[in-house]
Amino acid sequence: MELPVILLKLLEGLLVSFQIFALTLIFSLPLGLIVALGRMSKNFFIRNIIKIYISIMRGTPLMLQLMVVYFGPYYIFGWTLSRDYRFIAVIIGFVLNYAAYFAEIYRGGIESMPIGQYEAAKVLGYTKTQTFMRIILPQVIKRILPSVTNEIITLIKDTSLAFVISVSEMFTAAKAIASSQASVIPYLAAGLFYYIFNYIVAFTMECVEKKFSYYR
Amino acid sequence: MPLLKISNLQKNFDGLEVIKDISLEVEQGQVVAIIGPSGSGKSTLLRCATLLEKVDSGDILYMGEPVVYTDKQGKTCYAPHKDLKRIQSYFGLVFQNFNLFPHYSVIKNIIDAPIHVQKKSKEEALAIGRDLLARMGLADKENAYPCQLSGGQQQRVSIARALALNPKILFFDEPTSALDPELTGEILRVIKDLAAEHMTMVIVTHEMSFARDVADHIIFMDGGVIVEEGTPNQVINNPQSDRTKAFLSRFYEI
Ligand SMILES: Nc1ncnc2c1ncn2[C@@H]1O[C@H](COP(=O)(O)OP(=O)(O)OP(=O)(O)O)[C@@H](O)[C@H]1O
Numbered sequence: 001m002e003l004p005v006i007l008l009k010l011l012e013g014l015l016v017s018f019q020i021f022a023l024t025l026i027f028s029l030p031l032g033l034i035v036a037l038g039r040m041s042k043n044f045f046i047r048n049i050i051k052i053y054i055s056i057m058r059g060t061p062l063m064l065q066l067m068v069v070y071f072g073p074y075y076i077f078g079w080t081l082s083r084d085y086r087f088i089a090v091i092i093g094f095v096l097n098y099a100a101y102f103a104e105i106y107r108g109g110i111e112s113m114p115i116g117q118y119e120a121a122k123v124l125g126y127t128k129t130q131t132f133m134r135i136i137l138p139q140v141i142k143r144i145l146p147s148v149t150n151e152i153i154t155l156i157k158d159t160s161l162a163f164v165i166s167v168s169e170m171f172t173a174a175k176a177i178a179s180s181q182a183s184v185i186p187y188l189a190a191g192l193f194y195y196i197f198n199y200i201v202a203f204t205m206e207c208v209e210k211k212f213s214y215y216r
Numbered sequence: 217m218p219l220l221k222i223s224n225l226q227k228n229f230d231g232l233e234v235i236k237d238i239s240l241e242v243e244q245g246q247v248v249a250i251i252g253p254s255g256s257g258k259s260t261l262l263r264c265a266t267l268l269e270k271v272d273s274g275d276i277l278y279m280g281e282p283v284v285y286t287d288k289q290g291k292t293c294y295a296p297h298k299d300l301k302r303i304q305s306y307f308g309l310v311f312q313n314f315n316l317f318p319h320y321s322v323i324k325n326i327i328d329a330p331i332h333v334q335k336k337s338k339e340e341a342l343a344i345g346r347d348l349l350a351r352m353g354l355a356d357k358e359n360a361y362p363c364q365l366s367g368g369q370q371q372r373v374s375i376a377r378a379l380a381l382n383p384k385i386l387f388f389d390e391p392t393s394a395l396d397p398e399l400t401g402e403i404l405r406v407i408k409d410l411a412a413e414h415m416t417m418v419i420v421t422h423e424m425s426f427a428r429d430v431a432d433h434i435i436f437m438d439g440g441v442i443v444e445e446g447t448p449n450q451v452i453n454n455p456q457s458d459r460t461k462a463f464l465s466r467f468y469e470i
């Protein structure tokens with residue numbers, strides 16, 4: 001196989017990796033906020049259910065979680081799902097896992113906010129929702145950006161875990177080509193692509209952080 | 217009718233009685249200074265009056281409208297939410313450590329609540345905000361962020377932020393305590409100007425000479441009760457109670 005062909009196959013895989021990456025972020029960032037609010041809820045049951053969910057997501061390998069989401073419907077309910085379900089299962093697995101991590105980051109950020117901000121808003125007559133959306137959340141976002149960046153970068157590398165349920169993202173593609181060609185070149189090329197992907201994301205996040213640096 | 221009337225207020229924190237039976241009235245246009253040793257419950261009193269803290273018992277009325285009242289069975293009740301929302305707009309509070317919103321510019325700190333709480337138009341809010349900033353001597357700081365200002369400037373912004381909602385009464389909890397000594401003067405001057413405009417104010421302060429100059433009425437608190445009150449001349453120059461005398465003498469030694 002010619003190098004351009006290899007690269008093309010890898011790029012096809014990269015597109016899938018990118019889809020996993022983007023869809024995971026689009027769903028898990030907002031879901032994480034909702035989970036964080038549930039985790040801080042005054043309701044005993046909500047709070048503890050969320051606590052257990054977070055603990056399972058953080059306490060077991062993502063690879064295993066992906067397998068449970070993919071094979072679970074068949075083994076538990078006897079459902080046979082179409083081949084397309086593979087990709088959906090990957091997204092569900094990643095979103096559930098990352099939402100748990102993001103939730104803990106949000107929670108840390110929200111809990112680090114000084115009580116004076118809430119009190120000032122209350123005396124000024126803001127409603128609870130206004131206080132959260134206008135005063136607290138924007139400041140929390142700035143505070144948690146470095147941790148979120150870390151998590152996003154981990155996510156890029158984690159997309160390769162989709163290979164366990166044979167979703168043909170870049171790593172799966174690299175593995176397939178490497179074994180058929182008996183060559184390490186596909187791995188090296190894939191590594192380079194991951195690195196470039198990471199570099200672009202890290203650069204973007206740096207710009208976002210700069211945008212928030214207009215105040216301390 | 218007094219603007220603010222507090223009767224038989226009590227508040228404890230986990231059994232620690234911080235406010236024990238306090239009653240006071242503030243008339244329209246009056247400036248009341250509250251002095252007293254640390255831990256005497258001054259902040260707690262302001263926090264109860266501004267709804268930041270829930271009272272155990274007692275009554276609080278603004279312009280005759282109850283915030284907290286005692287019902288026929290003797291139970292302490294808070295007014296319904298919609299009444300509290302309205303009454304909330306009668307008062308403002310200036311914090312010791314400003315509590316400005318760091319992510320908003322100076323002008324946004326001032327106009328955000330008028331726009332989003334009082335539903336004023338942006339133009340109207342801006343006009344009010346700019347006018348207040350000019351009065352605070354900060355017209356050129358409109359677009360600065362709080363972190364770019366000195367403590368004294370931040371406190372002036374926070375006073376402007378409170379005034380922008382046009383409260384009938386303004387509470388101050390040690391407005392100069394977080395400031396370097398050379399910056400306290402500018403805040404005290406702003407408060408004096410407000411007093412000259414007959415703004416009704418309740419000020420907790422450790423600045424005795426300021427309290428004497430600006431207040432019509434001084435309350436000396438100790439151990440959760442009002443030990444002595446009266447005109448500045450009565451309380452500061454001719455204290456009757458031994459506790460007041462001890463507090464003031466300790467004060468002047470420092
Ligand atoms: N949220 C709280 N929980 C428990 N105890 C509290 C709380 N707030 C205040 N206290 C206690 O209540 C007492 C009165 O506190 P408060 O802050 O009202 O005093 P203060 O007169 O304002 O003192 P200072 O001059 O130091 O500001 C103190 O003993 C304080 O420890």
Ligand SMILES: [Mg+2]
Binds near residue numbers: 259389390
């Ligand atoms: Mg205090």
